Amino acid sequence: MSEVRVLIADDQKVVRDGLATLLDLLDGITVVGTAHDGDDAVRQALTLDPDIVLMDLHMPNCSGVEATEQLAAAGARCRVVVLTTYSDDDWVFAALRAGARGFLTKDSSAEEIRTALITVSRGDAQLDPTVQRRLLEALSRSGASPELPVSIPDNLTPREVAVLRLIAAGRSNSEIADELYVSDATVKTHVNHVLAKTAARDRAQLVAYAFRHGLATP
Amino acid sequence: MSEVRVLIADDQKVVRDGLATLLDLLDGITVVGTAHDGDDAVRQALTLDPDIVLMDLHMPNCSGVEATEQLAAAGARCRVVVLTTYSDDDWVFAALRAGARGFLTKDSSAEEIRTALITVSRGDAQLDPTVQRRLLEALSRSGASPELPVSIPDNLTPREVAVLRLIAAGRSNSEIADELYVSDATVKTHVNHVLAKTAARDRAQLVAYAFRHGLATP
């Protein structure tokens, strides 16, 4: 895997330079620049095109949250990882809603930072455990099921819908068989029925069908 | 720090016993029992009073989700960590809403499992990075930002993106070849590159990937 290119944004010079030195020594990480406030971070991110902006939240002129919003608005390719002092900061959720994909506290070890940067550069997310807990609590409180009312489409039987969902989740026939506790042959039968009913030609078209009918969530 | 007492619930005996042996060797972890389905897990959790129940999602009789709900309803002290094969399972959110505090996939290392168990036993949460990302996406969707910045994903070249879009549109390789005025061989090359870069296994997974990255619209 190639190096992860990181831009560091922090208003305190010692922190900035310390981090730059520390991270540059890590395997798989290259520091491509540093910024001293939010405006500077946005400007440099757009010119340097880093993979990750490692962003402090509290900065003069333009906070890390605002900078994150501006980067998203500008359609920048880079992903934002927040690095701040406290995990119970009021701005945590604001930063996450603005599009931050990572959240670290300043007592993280270099190794933890490295792991987070690589995880986020792969497209996943890496948050401080306390923040993860707060996210879960928010999920439970809101009760907000991110799932929409699903119209069970066409003449699909419940079993066929189950198979279709698993196809949309990228499963192979044999994996579906394992999960539903039936034989491969049965799965193939269901798949053929679903193909016929939905007028799809192959499972790739079935995946698209599933997304269009809310059986899978983007 | 004292030992974290763990109950393991999995319907496959080999997995169950393997995990028990593996985890018992880890520093700070003690396996206090195993269960073969959801009912069994609830029953044993209430008598053994473990710190953590390490729970598979897919189990006969009573799924991991149901078991998690029942433990919460019974006011059990223990916390639930889900350990399952796929991070994009439909039941992930259901499990988290039911109260699961951890989420691991079965290709985690022993060390990762140990870290998660200890983190969760401290009261925090530890989720698979892919699940964290999905949580963030749910947060964004439920919140304000209606438009997701069409991030041109991973390292895909323009040509590869074009091929990916056509795959998501349900085209076969030869149809794509016709539309792009190139040979079938060329299309296959591009497809293989896209598969490698996106870590997808087949075109069905590519379709899902395309929808998740805004390259195709529901």
Place this chain on the structure above:
DNA sequence: CGCGCTCTCCACCTCAGGGTTGACTTTGAT
């Protein structure tokens, strides 16, 4: 009761899709 629907399973066949390797050209950056 017979009828239809659903779910389960088997056997056989074909082929598009995917893996691998290698080669040639163009383009742009150093």
Place this chain on the structure above:
DNA sequence: ATCAAAGTCAACCCTGAGGTGGAGAGCGCG
């Protein structure tokens, strides 16, 4: 001028997916 990346194409192999046809079990309904 050299190097790397992107795009184009070809030949090979192999597996999973999809097509066809059939069969038995359980269920609800007129």
